[in-house]
Amino acid sequence: MEERLADNRGRIVLATRRLIAEGGFREAQMAAVAAAAGLSTGAIYRYFPSKAELFVEVLTEAVRHEIVILNAIAAGPEDATTRLRLAVESFAQRALEGRHLAYAFIAEPVDPEVEAARLHSRRAFGDVFKAILRDGIAGGEFPDQDIDVGAACIVGAFTEALVRPVAPTAKAVADRQRLVSAISSFCVRAITGAATAARRRAPLRPRSARR
């Protein structure tokens, strides 16, 4: 029964995430969520007191997962530049899978209650990048700079570059790779101030070799 409870709860969260990812908040109505989860609308209210709280959990959950991955990268052994690039690319890669979901992270929430969660998410993402930036500056790898702004800009840059709703899928993997690496190049350049790192994808060459 405990099992079942947890099971249903998870199904609801999953269904909601999928609906948001596919059609934004607008499509994630309680009836649709219930249908997608294979439950009744009433059942949802046994697990979540309101739509807002459900959405909050979905966001929080999705972000938590993302943060774990990013933190692992941020705590890695590579130099800050590499970690920055890896983090951006890792995030970007997954965001491409679910544009609408990523979109929802920055979208005007239907409900003000959800806003708080959204803000928290962004801050959390920012924190990961801040950590890397701090490292890089401390180690002399990055020029001194406003890490709050830098982190926010990174999040914003790839969000915007990835998320704008273009043709639904279609684009080949090749294009996707190119896009992701163009974005990460942008971010690395922005932080390091080193012009060419991005185009040549060799991550560990010494700085002197760059132009």
Add this chain to the structure above:
Amino acid sequence: MEERLADNRGRIVLATRRLIAEGGFREAQMAAVAAAAGLSTGAIYRYFPSKAELFVEVLTEAVRHEIVILNAIAAGPEDATTRLRLAVESFAQRALEGRHLAYAFIAEPVDPEVEAARLHSRRAFGDVFKAILRDGIAGGEFPDQDIDVGAACIVGAFTEALVRPVAPTAKAVADRQRLVSAISSFCVRAITGAATAARRRAPLRPRSARR
């Protein structure tokens, strides 16, 4: 009479913009717009056939204004780096006045009709920056790079950095200046790959001394 017409139309647009800026699309309901404009709901429909079209006009109008300014900067006599910086700072400065409005530009729109206008807006902003990037690359000032991604990242970067809705005003002008210049530094660095601009944090040096 003509006067009156134009006057009311303007009042409606203004009221709508204000409501969106304050509370997002959600708060800008027709009744609220009417009240804010000092009119009846019916009166709005004399000027706009639907809520969607009103929103579209508000967006379009705000963007048009912005684009004119940005284009003037983009077409200026300065080198591309300077123009980039000026454009970003100019935009950022004004975006700070109306966070929520800027927010609405990237928000998930209530109405699919509005979405078209939103996309167009973003493209328009992007185009301005693309022009500068093209110039700079052609003139050897910027390293070769994907200008589509670059333009999108710029828009995203400062949108994110500016727009996160904190307490409505609060921050002093000094902070604002610093914020704006940190953002523009980020963007300039990202495009030029030159770390210079950011390191010197002296916010008040005369413009001529920069470059």
Add this chain to the structure above:
Amino acid sequence: MEERLADNRGRIVLATRRLIAEGGFREAQMAAVAAAAGLSTGAIYRYFPSKAELFVEVLTEAVRHEIVILNAIAAGPEDATTRLRLAVESFAQRALEGRHLAYAFIAEPVDPEVEAARLHSRRAFGDVFKAILRDGIAGGEFPDQDIDVGAACIVGAFTEALVRPVAPTAKAVADRQRLVSAISSFCVRAITGAATAARRRAPLRPRSARR
């Protein structure tokens, strides 16, 4: 000035009739009427206290005109059968010009106030036919029958046969003639109980010649 007044009044009635004829009551909104009459909405209220009263006048006016013509036929020198046929054909002919107007006569009125006028119209039409029927029965030309029902049925029969909205215009005059005479044959047969009068269009042949 008196001139002008009457002029405007007429223009309004005319415009309303035209609008009803073209699109039914639904299209005849006060703003549309005003535009069609080349006046302001306010001006209409100088001549008519309400939309309902305007509609009533339009109906009454249109019917008065019709009744005058029909009464002339009813009072003619021909035998009752001929007059009946002529009346039906005359009415039918003109109804074909403005189906929607004829339609409006039998349509559920938008406003209950208009209903009274509509009823009056139908009664008036019925009265014309009743007169003819009475004549014909009195003169032994028609079998004895319920003239109230007969008159109503005649009005209904050709209304239905003519008014059902088929392809807008198109049909040639030949078809129109055939239609009108099929209807009048139906009505004449219904009243006289004589089977073949209609097909052979010779109106005055002696009864013995018929089958």
Add this chain to the structure above:
Amino acid sequence: MEERLADNRGRIVLATRRLIAEGGFREAQMAAVAAAAGLSTGAIYRYFPSKAELFVEVLTEAVRHEIVILNAIAAGPEDATTRLRLAVESFAQRALEGRHLAYAFIAEPVDPEVEAARLHSRRAFGDVFKAILRDGIAGGEFPDQDIDVGAACIVGAFTEALVRPVAPTAKAVADRQRLVSAISSFCVRAITGAATAARRRAPLRPRSARR
């Protein structure tokens, strides 16, 4: 549960029919329908996607019922004349129960979507009579004639004769019988061209005595 569903759906249709019968389309507003059905407005939308579709169903339903009965008569063993009379009388009899509903069949519909259903209904009624006419002509019972016009005229004749809205009920059953048979006499005469039926006004003679 299934029970409940069907029950409510039926209640809604019933309530709508009653409201239309009493006050026409105009009175059958969704709120009124809901109230009459003992439900909330929202509940109606569980069963019908829109007001138009509800109206269409009400019409269709009423017509289907009618058509079944009429077709049974049209397919009966009697001669065409008798079947014609029976069909008209049967229809007329029931139309007298719900004048306004019959009225709505010929009324200018509020919504263009409903118009299609209305047209279909009339055509369906017409078809029944066309079948009888065809039979009668083929069997030499009726003179040759335009059956399209004939069918339309029949429908129109008794619609008009029955439907003119007088005081809601009032008239005694005796009057009703006489009215119905006057109408059917009119129609039979119109089609057969035989004056017999109408002249003998004795309403209560046994059916076998008629021809």
Add this chain to the structure above:
DNA sequence: CATGAATGAGAATTCATTCAT
């Protein structure tokens, strides 16, 4: 007198939430 902008009472529809079964 004429104008036509403004009014505002409706009417249809949506959807989160509740609650009897």
Add this chain to the structure above:
DNA sequence: TATGAATGAATTCTCATTCAT
């Protein structure tokens, strides 16, 4: 517990009528 039908407040849009100019 689960169900899903029912609720009803909220929202957009319409159009006859009024009234300041």
